[in-house]
């Protein structure tokens with residue numbers, strides 16, 4: 640729940656928002672009930688996942704308040720949204736979803752894999768980081784980034800570690816890249832280690 644609350648903390652009040660990959664619909668329910676925005680839609684590629692969302696909306700008396708749409712990314716969404724949340728997928732899936740024209744100006748993204756690749760992709764797509772928060776739950780780090788359309792120059796460290804200023808996350812990445820480097824001897828990871836160690840000095 641702390642993850643959903645943190646994502647919600649990045650949503651601007653009364654945004655017109657779509658939660659892509661809403662699964663059980665927890666974020667739309669939270670946003671609606673906490674009056675962050677009532678202009679919220681949940682969508683998911685899986686009609687089965689949306690059955691759970693539908694049941695949860697019924698429990699919360701929100702069935703006629705929050706729309707649910709089966710859609711692969713933005714493909715079946717006809718309306719224009721100012722904000723989209725895309726959370727709990729890997730970077731490859733997120734990149735596929737965002738590889739279309741006319742995506743919202745504000746995006747809140749949490750990828751569970753290859754976040755450095757995501758930061759580079761978003762940077763090249765003309766989105767800048769407004770806020771980045773890293774959470775740790777049961778030894779798993781969740782990186783949540785709020786983007787808005789705009790350009791920024793990210794240095795190598797920021798592309799790799801982000802702008803959360805979380806020392807724990809930085810140390811976690813350093814350890815992770817050390818393990819990968821020791822196994823693979825791939826020089827790319829030695830570069831990553833040097834970038835992080837230089838910052839930690």
Ligand SMILES: C[S@@+](CC[C@H](N)C(=O)[O-])C[C@H]1O[C@@H](n2cnc3c(N)ncnc32)[C@H](O)[C@@H]1O
Nearest residue numbers: 659660661662683684685688710711712726727
């Ligand atoms: C692990 S759940 C994440 C649920 C929630 N967003 C969260 O952060 O807790 C991932 C959800 O994304 C959906 N999904 C995967 N690929 C998708 C796509 N291309 N378009 C829409 N939804 C997708 C899955 O069906 C699944 O319900």
